Amino acid sequence: MTNKKLLFATHVGDAGGAELKVLNICHHYPHEKEFVMFQHGDFKAMLSELNINFDTIEMDEGLTNLKRDNGIMGLIKSFPAMLKLPITLSKKARNFDGIVCISQKSFFAFALSKIFHRKPIIWFMNDILTTEQFSPILIKLTKLFSKLFANQVILNSQASLDAWKKNVGESNNLHIIYPTVDFDIFNPEVINMKAVQKIKSLVSPEGKPIIGIVGRLADWKGQHVFIEAISALKDVHGMICGGALFGEEEYETQLKDRVKELGIEERVTFMGHITNVPECIIACDIMAHCSVAPEPFGQVIAQAQALGKPVIATNMGGALEIIEEGVSGKLIPPGDHKALANTINDILENKEQSVSLGKNAYNSVRNKYAHEKQQAIFEKIISDSL
Numbered sequence: 001m002t003n004k005k006l007l008f009a010t011h012v013g014d015a016g017g018a019e020l021k022v023l024n025i026c027h028h029y030p031h032e033k034e035f036v037m038f039q040h041g042d043f044k045a046m047l048s049e050l051n052i053n054f055d056t057i058e059m060d061e062g063l064t065n066l067k068r069d070n071g072i073m074g075l076i077k078s079f080p081a082m083l084k085l086p087i088t089l090s091k092k093a094r095n096f097d098g099i100v101c102i103s104q105k106s107f108f109a110f111a112l113s114k115i116f117h118r119k120p121i122i123w124f125m126n127d128i129l130t131t132e133q134f135s136p137i138l139i140k141l142t143k144l145f146s147k148l149f150a151n152q153v154i155l156n157s158q159a160s161l162d163a164w165k166k167n168v169g170e171s172n173n174l175h176i177i178y179p180t181v182d183f184d185i186f187n188p189e190v191i192n193m194k195a196v197q198k199i200k201s202l203v204s205p206e207g208k209p210i211i212g213i214v215g216r217l218a219d220w221k222g223q224h225v226f227i228e229a230i231s232a233l234k235d236v237h238g239m240i241c242g243g244a245l246f247g248e249e250e251y252e253t254q255l256k257d258r259v260k261e262l263g264i265e266e267r268v269t270f271m272g273h274i275t276n277v278p279e280c281i282i283a284c285d286i287m288a289h290c291s292v293a294p295e296p297f298g299q300v301i302a303q304a305q306a307l308g309k310p311v312i313a314t315n316m317g318g319a320l321e322i323i324e325e326g327v328s329g330k331l332i333p334p335g336d337h338k339a340l341a342n343t344i345n346d347i348l349e350n351k352e353q354s355v356s357l358g359k360n361a362y363n364s365v366r367n368k369y370a371h372e373k374q375q376a377i378f379e380k381i382i383s384d385s386l
Helices: 019-029 042-049 072-093 106-111 136-147 156-169 193-201 223-231 248-260 277-282 298-306 337-349 351-368 371-385
Strands: 006-010 035-038 053-056 098-101 121-125 153-155 174-176 210-214 235-241 268-272 288-291 311-314 328-332
Touching: 006 019, 006 072, 019 121, 019 235, 019 298, 019 371, 035 042, 042 053, 053 337, 072 106, 098 106, 106 121, 121 371, 136 156, 136 223, 153 156, 156 174, 156 337, 193 235, 193 277, 193 298, 210 223, 210 277, 223 235, 223 248, 235 277, 248 268, 277 298, 288 298, 288 337, 298 311, 298 351, 311 337, 328 337, 337 351
Parallel strands: 006 035, 006 098, 035 053, 098 121, 121 153, 153 174, 210 235, 210 288, 235 268, 288 311, 311 328
Antiparallel strands: none
């Protein structure tokens, strides 16, 4: 492909699933590239480790406080900040052949600056465009901005593509690139088992089974469902990995208060925002994925499968594309903590089933989410559109 210099952009400083997905693609992109962030955070260390150039252009508080479920007043309040940032970004963009945005805020900011930089924008839309996730006004703005400013839109699952077509419409610039699993990292043979043992000792000193959930703390991610399920089980410990990244500190407080109310403080460990995801997954006997709204993909499901762990997920959104019920995992109704508890108990009591689910999951994810195929799709998009 032709040598194209790319600027990757995200609004966050701490890496979430979207950043980790695109980081893998960015790392393997064979030509010149750079990452720009709108906040400081641990993502810098990951980029440095991979020798990827980066820059931080801090956004105004008005944009920081904007949430995707905000109504019209929230958007109006953020408008001055939304106009200020693009002037700075346009200067940055002029040095590149194309902009790859991996968050909605970064896309909106570079879209508003496109009148100045006039560079093609490729948007990784890493969320699922539904009314459960976005306010009606933001869905309308997304539709308008994507039609006006996005040269290519990349979704992360068939479920996300279907939701996009329903709310935005059909177009010839839509693509699917599934999040991939880095099998060099999510590989039991290379994981630091001393670090794993340390995690196990912290979460379950007496060696009882550990059930894990990984993801940022957010109501729709269903950590509250997870807590209720753990409370219904005996001799089981729960490990909650993830922080309140986007102003969801109140939800985090609610979760911790509920753990105290249930009297299970000694059986539930909040790990906070983590970067050692493989070690945390390996430390668990079962991984749970408890989203109560459709998940665009569910990257941690595939990561847990790559490590041979049995996974229980809610039967909606991208999870349906990753898990074959009863073969490569278990599916339960969203918000049903009793079903989650019963399924956990069933797997723990049936060792043969646990091994079978883990083995089938490993084979499935190896076949479906190898990096090379998705990387080729990305590079073809770049070659064809820039």
